[in-house]
Amino acid sequence: MESLIELARMKELLSNSAAVMPANPRGAVQRYFGFPRMDSIERLDDDERKAKRELVDEVRKNLTINLDHDKMSKQFAVTIRDHGMGQVPAMMHDTLLSLGQSDKADKPYLIGVFGQGGSSAFSVSEYSIVVTRRAPQILKPGEDSGVGWSIVRAIQPKGRRDLYYAYLAASEDETVPRLHGAAADEAGFTQGAHFCHIKYDFGASDSAIARLLYPALNHVLFNPVLPYNLYALKGTPEPMLGTAQRLARQARLLGRQVALDKAFAAQPT
Template sequence: MAANARDFLGRLLGARSTLEVETIMAALPIVPPDQYQWLPGDERLGTWQRGKLHWVPVGRDRGNGGRIKLAGEPMNPLAERLVNGMESLIELARLQERIKNPTASMPASPREAVFRYFGFPKLDAIERLDDDERKEKSALADKVRKHLSIRLDLEKKRKEFTVTIRDHGMGQTPANIHNSLLSLGRTDKADKPYLIGVFGQGGSSAFSIAKYSIVVSRRAPDIRKSGEGDGAGWTIVREIQPKGLRGAYYAYLAATEAGEVPFVDAAQADAAQFEQGAHFCHIGYDFGVSDSSIARTMYQSLNHVLFNPVMPYELYALRNTPEPMKGTAQRLARRVRMLGRNVALDKSFAQQPVL
């Protein structure tokens, strides 16, 4: 199912509040959960209505509530989303390599992959290089970070946060989004040592912290296979609480009974300037606080959680200028370089006699 309005994707990508999402959904042919619903096992409440959108459980697992609510702290799923973005950029480079050289051996680790495809070593190690090489490698890292970003927005009237993670990596075709970005526990990473995660689930916990989540993805053109659509798949994720039942679950808008998401064609994706990669927008994200101090907390927390990430990214925390994010390890290494190699960062203690 393709969305007909020419500006639909632009409005969806620009949505930053629950009101905007609900306005968009009000104009869509969505079957209410009480008219069509997944039940435990293979049973369904109601019948599929052709030409309309239906709420289908994330991972097509009616009991996904407990698995998705695994996040212990709101920052962790966001860090997982950023790691997914890094993997998407690495996988894109790997697929491009295989197109040029089908017999090319795979990198043995994520860091080896980053060095092979993007040309820079560990981010903290860059700070220990001599001046010329440090500037060269830093420039390469800064070029890469522009392809992965996380943005924090605040709707002041409702005191409502929105977090958007955007990567310009490999992306997914509309027909495969339900099997990849919306899957739970399914993975094709186990035999790819150059990727970071394995189980493909951590970032999904963000669905439980947001009131709505918007997911959009488009396959990179140079790795798209013959016959694969050039449009952008999209969906909206929310919690469903069935009447009379205790088990809430998380569901996304699906266009087919097999679970495929709706999409816009290539012309509409181009008009919205959505070229490739993935867009995860978590609206009404509950950090546990409702003031702008979360911007400072986000900078500190993400640098801590992603202590020494394989590649950098950009943080837009309530402003339109990015903060380069390279992890606390790089910040410490830079501090050592600026202060001198003989300076200790930890507090020193005078020697004490042993009694």
């Protein structure tokens, strides 16, 4: 989500270098994408609600989560793909692959601060494949338009109990392997980032994760800043707008007089 917001902010600065930054993530979404909180859209009149929902549906195409399952190995893979700002290959090791580092502290319109959120997925995967390409609209003169890629996995040193995470580097200066822009174009990788977590461990929920992932994500991201698409072992996407939006929609469909959208049996006194 942050990658999409930051891309919009960087494009804004290219056209107006003095533009004041948004005060918070929701303010950024309102400014750059044109819609308010997901649940509040359901409270608009019909025409405005339809217009805002069209904006939401367009934006969610730029952020997807895919769940795949290999029947032979009975293993899962989780892929997160965004079409946001991306990174140039030379900066990938200092940004997407860095653990505990962040340049977000002075950007109140972004969500994270400490650089721990996305990287926590490394700990529940056997290994992760990371691919990124800088959005062409924000490439500086002379910057690499190609793709950077790497593989991340845990390393268990012999004779020690503490493991560490390492990524595949192409040289001693810690930079990652890269592909030329022409190869990326041929592969259809235009911009943004791709994180694929192989052998993702869902714990006790493994057997039912395809069924549970939709309600679980809507619960955890109760009212997400941006919408996204979920492909949970399906060829068609499920729009992910959060449980707050779903409750607001139920209230709208059932009428204003309804206080709750679920009936509860009488409890003994």
